[in-house]
Amino acid sequence: MALLAAVLLLIFAPPRAQSVEPTTRLTQLAHRAWRTGDAGLMGTPQALSQTTDGYIWVSTENGLYRFDGMRFTKWTSLPGESLPSISLWHLFGARDGSLYVSTDRGLARIRDGHVYTYPGGPRWPGPFVEDRDGGLWMGISGAHNNPSALCKVGETDLTCFGKNEGFSCVRGAANTTSSDGFLWVGSAEGICRWKPGTRPDTELVPSLSNGRGLSSITSMASTTDGEVWAGLKRSGQGAGLLRRANGHWTCYTAPGIDGRIFSVSALLPDQNGALWIGTADKGLYRIVDGRLDHFGAIDGLSDRNVLSIFEDHERGIWVVTPKGIDHFRDYAVLSFTASEGSLADHANGVATDRRGSVYLGSHTLAELSGKTLIQLRDDKGRLLEDVQFLFTDSRDNLWIGSGDQLFVKRDQRIASAVRGFPAGKGEYVAYITEDHTHDIWASVENLGNHESSLIQIRNYQVINRIGVSAVVGKQVMNALAPNAAGGIWIGASVHGLFSFRNGRFERVVAGGFNDRVENLMEDSDGALWIVTQQGFIRYFEGQARSLTTASGMPCDSGVNIHDDGRGFKWFYLHCGIVRVSDSDLAAWWQNPAEHVHARVFDALEGSRPNLSNGNPAQTPDGKIWSASDYDFQVIDPQHLPFNETPPPVKLERLIVDGNDVSLAQQLKLPMHTRQIELDYAALSYVIPERVHFRYRLVGHDTNWTEVGRRRQAFYNDLKPGPYVFHVTACNNDGVCNWRGTELAFTVPPAWFQTLWFRALAALLFLVIVFFAYVYRLRRFAKTLRQRFDERLQERTRLARDLHDTLLQTIQGSKMVADNAREHLDDSRITGRALDRLSEWLDRASVEGRAALEALRSSSVEANDLVGALHRVADDCISGARIAVSISTVGTIREMHPIARDEVYRIAYEAIRNACAHSGARDLWVELEYKRRFHLTVRDNGRGVDEYVLRSGKSGHFGLAGMRERALFMGGSFNISSSPQSGTVVSVVIPGQAIYRNPSRRLRDWLVEPFQSKADLH
Structure with missing residues (x-):
């Protein structure tokens, strides 16, 4: 003992x-x-040490191994360096980060990857x-x-x-x-x-x-x-x-x-x-x-x-x-089995009392009080056998379901039986609870006929036994809980939740749930928690909400629940024990979309949550006990182990297109790199399976990638350029190393990805575009000249027709009139009319001949646009008080006759408008003969209304005609006007389109596109 x-x-x-x-x-x-052969450990281990960078090192008879928490990796030296031998013994990690290695041929030191062998050592x-x-x-x-x-x-x-x-x-x-x-x-x-x-x-x-x-x-x-x-x-x-x-x-x-x-x-x-x-x-x-x-x-x-x-x-x-x-x-979570002093290797139930004693139910009943564990006997000195359920009531009495007997421990004495009990033959006590009137309720199950009964106990005496099977069918009453409205709640093994109140059973469908109930608990608010295989349901004032994986729980399969009265509820699931704060649960109840923060204690932390029928029980110092099928377990919320060490993060391996690459600063990868893999580790050994990582590749990723426990990063779409890979980690308790570690590397461009190649390609593209432009312009000029030639032929035909018809007719009319005037002896009036007719016909003949001459003048090789505009200016001066100046820039070039006439008519219209409507004192006309022909007509008059500039004057087509003529020749037409500066008419036409002999010099071709942009805009 x-x-x-x-x-x-x-x-x-x-x-x-x-x-x-x-x-x-x-x-x-x-x-x-880890036995030899596990996780890559291939040599017989001799010693173990840890260096300041966090790595665990193992010396073996087959070399040196490094451990990162998940796998052992055989250490290899840098090229040209090696340990004195692969047969190793002692290891020591020094404060300066060095690792000292004992071999059968002397002492060696590894620092920053380099090996130094001490000469003459033993x-x-x-x-x-x-x-x-x-x-x-x-x-x-x-x-x-x-x-x-x-x-x-x-x-x-x-x-x-x-x-x-x-x-x-x-x-x-x-x-x-x-x-x-x-x-x-x-x-x-x-x-x-x-x-x-x-x-x-x-x-x-x-x-x-x-x-x-x-x-x-x-x-x-x-x-x-x-x-x-x-x-x-x-x-x-x-x-x-x-x-x-x-x-x-x-x-x-x-x-x-x-x-x-x-x-x-x-x-x-x-x-x-x-x-x-x-x-x-x-x-x-x-x-x-x-x-x-x-x-x-x-x-x-x-x-x-x-x-x-x-x-x-x-x-x-x-x-x-x-x-x-x-x-x-x-x-x-600590386990308590026969190895630690328990009386059995299985556990049925657990309970506590206000004194701090813990009662352990298995094939017998034991009390753990302070440092002493004793087996309990009833008041007749008999050991209690087959203890299935334990329950402590509000008076600190312990109720014991032992086989088909129900015992109660009060005043430090276990009564041999409750009056009115035992149950029938083949029956056992499945569950015990206390209602709000302090009556004790026990569910009794018959293993033979599968009948269920509900027993009500008051003052340690059975006062009521209700057959349940006739009402709810043959199903086990898995759980009982007090009902704040009176009576009790019953959780059945098949058809869900029932309420028993005032002698009546009522089926309750909480949120549509009508399936197996694992357990029940009433919380301090009077709400009922229903434990199911599909999650935990909170039922309060007719509302039901499910706490499941969608709410942040690790799994749905519930087993039991416990309220510690200290701000937390403990959920027992098949995947572990989960602690959730009451504040989180309150927020979730108000907003079902809210996620709770669940602290999970799973098998990695000792949890074996396959609970028996017994409920968890809590001692006055806050320790929570529970019984599983195999052992008793205890968790102390006040003294949970906590790993406060941020995990060192290391990059262990870089694989580029299937080949290992040495990790070095300013790393330069091969050209044409298609795929890279980066292996990293966090050197935390408490629960390495719980270490979580995130990484980001600067130059590629815009955000961090949360990867959980994965220890590799893969990229297969890297463009040439500089990159920095950054990885951080958090240990099993969420303590993080936000600095992590980094690796900078560069993917160099191939020759076709270099800047000079791209510049050359861009230049070649511009050259192709330029020559395409020149080719298009020449095609356009050729087409335009063909159209000019067609119009010239048409005008020549019209001139011939005028000569052969209209002019002959007018000339004949004059001859007839003259002859009549000479031979008629009519009155003076007739003579005067004939005189007038003769005068008119003579004038028509003169005008017709002038028009014919004007038409024919465009067909001559040497056409004088400047002289024609001077004559227009002279007519302008005779009808208005305005000074006209005409100037040229560059060498005057011969134009195609049709183009010359179109330019003439644009200039004629612009000069006439200035003389007739501008009220200007001065008018300037400039003809610029360069690679592109530029006509400018500018005055200092009152300007043109903006609406007229945009839409033209009703019934007048001068502006529209000028624009159409310019566009017909492939040029641009622009007019600007203001009351302060007057009006400027500008026409720009490609020389290729209108000159008789356009320039073919390369310099002009290269300058042309840039002049085009400046001139056109």
């Missing part, structure tokens, strides 16, 4: 957070073993220890003929100390440093204590002095309280586990502990003050506060022979054996 009490104290004493709890049994810790150096000032010391355990005790490891050399410095314990196989600054060295000769600069003290170990060199100190350790420990890999009198007390070394003994039984192979004092002991034949032990705990191969340790023990940065404990590597950490 004393041993059982010690076990219980280990289990139930208040724990401390953030490390492996010294008060938790080793069998209650989360344990994982074979199998180690173990290593770092002093308070950061100095590194190593033992000489493997050098059989070396007279040194230990060596100080420098940057490039070793400084060894031995017999010449007064050491008697040479070839130190173990070492440590104590809080008072002493270095301790253990060997086959004894233990030496030394401070550099002084002479070492030798402290003899009786078992060594009598052992004739058959054994040696194999390990040493110093705890935070100043105690120094040593171990021999030999058990027996004076051997095993030694502790220094009063300057002497003796075997450690304590109540229940005999240090002589240990064949010590490794020692580790953890940061909580517990001493971990590795043995050569019995596995792992731990001593804390004078109590001993054990974890061996039968408990799952990879082997009973422990080679080394290590504590990482997150305070996880690592154990190395010849067959693998073991890791220990805390669970949030």
Whole structure:
């Protein structure tokens, strides 16, 4: 019983957070073993260490391995560098980030990926220890003929100390440093204590002095309280586990502990003050506060022979054996089985009382009170058997469903039976609850005929037994709960929810639910929680809402529910235990679209939520107990383990088009890179499966990509250019390393992706466009000249017709009139008329001949546009007070006659309008003969109304005619006007379209497109 009490104290004493709890049994810790061959570990492990960057390193007989929490990767050196041997032993991660490696050919150091081998070092150096000032010391355990005790490891050399410095314990196989600054060295000769600069003290170990060199100190350790420990890999009198007390070394003994039984192979004092002991034949032990705990191969340790023990940065404990590597950490949910002192390996129900006692129901009933666990008996001295259900009422009485009996524990005494009970033969108590009038209700099920009954108890006496099957059918009453409106709620195994009130059953369809009910609970608001396989339903004042995965829960399959009265509700599901705050639930109730923040405790944190019929129960200190089919479990919300270490994030591998690429700064990838893969890791070892990542490729991604647990990123659409890959991670408790890590790289362009190639391609494109433009312009000019020639032919035909018809007719009329005037003797009036007729016909003849001459004048080779415009200007001056100036720019070029006439008519109309309507004092006409012909007519008159400019004057077609003529020749027409500056008419026409001999110089062709844009606009 004393041993059982010690076990219980280990289990139930208040724990401390953030490390492996010294008060938790080793069998209650989360344990994982990687055996040789698992996760890439292909060599027999020898030792383990961790460097400041977060990596775990494992030395083996087949080289060095690196572990990132998910896989072991064999370390390879940089080209041209290597370790002295692949047969490795001790490892040590120093404060400066270096990793020191012990090999059968000497000592090597790995720093920033580079290997340095110490010259002249002993074979199998180690173990290593770092002093308070950061100095590194190593033992000489493997050098059989070396007279040194230990060596100080420098940057490039070793400084060894031995017999010449007064050491008697040479070839130190173990070492440590104590809080008072002493270095301790253990060997086959004894233990030496030394401070550099002084002479070492030798402290003899009786078992060594009598052992004739058959054994040696194999390990040493110093705890935070100043105690120094040593171990021999030999058990027996004076051997095993030694502790220094009063300057002497003796075997450690304590109540229940005999240090002589240990064949010590490794020692580790953890940061909580517990001493971990590795043995050569019995596995792992731990001593804390004078109590001993054990974890061996039968408990799952990879082997009973422990080679080394290590504590990482997150305070996880690592154990190395010849067959693998073991890791220990805390669970949030602790299990309580026969291994931890339970009376059975199965659990039916659990209950608590106000005194803090915990009642455990299985094949019997036990009470855990403080440090004591006892089996309970009824008032007749009989053990209770087959305890199926436990319930504590509002008066702190314990109700016990034991087989077909119902017992009650009150006043520290268990009554043999409730009056009016037992139930019938073959019946058992399935559920117990209390209503708001303090009546006790029990559901009783018959295993034979599957009939169900509801029993009402008042003042410890049955007052009512109701047959339920006749009303609700043959189904089990899985759960009972008090109803704030009176009576009770009944959760059935087939047809859902029922209300029993005032002797009447009523089926209740809450939110359309009519299926199996797993459990029921009334909360502090009087709402009913219905636990189902489809989620949790809250039913209140006729409203029902389901809390499911759509609301943020990890799964839907509910088992039970518990209200801790401290602001949280605990939901038991098949996928784990979930804690949700009451404030989150209130927000969800007000807005069903709201997501709750669910803290999940699943199998990775020790949860086994396959609960039995029993409800969770809570002790006054807040611990929540529950019973599963296999064990009892407890969770302490006030002392949950929490990993406060942000995980270091590392890029481990870059694969470009299937080939590994060395990770280096300013990395330049090959041209034509099609696909890249980036492998990354977060070096958190508590629950690596819970580490979450996000990444972003700057230069490609605009937002972060949340990828959960995935540890690879893939890209297959990268364009040439610079990129920066950035990845961050959060550990199992949501503590994040937002800085993460980065990798900058560049994808160089291929020759056809370079800037010069693109510029050349753009230039070539412009040249093609230019020549296409020139070709189009020449085609257009050719077409326009053909149209001009057609019009010229038509005008020549018209001139011929005028000559042959109209002119001849007029001439004949004149001759007739003249002849009549000469021979008629009519009156004077007739004569005067004939005179007038003659005058008119003469004038018509003159005008007709002039018109014919004008038509024919366009067909001559040398046409004078400037002279024609001068004549128009002279006519303008004679009819108005205006000064006209006509000028030319450039060499006057001959135009196609039709084009010349069109330009003439545009200029004629512009000059006539200025003379007739502008009221201007000055008129300027400019003809510019360049690659493009430019006509400008400008005055300083009153201007033209804006509406007339846009739409023209009603009944007049001068502006429209000028625009049509310009567009006909492939040119542009523009007119601007204002009262202050007058009116400007501008016409621009391509020379290719109107000149007789357009320019063919390359320079003109190159300048033409740019002049075109400037002139046209």
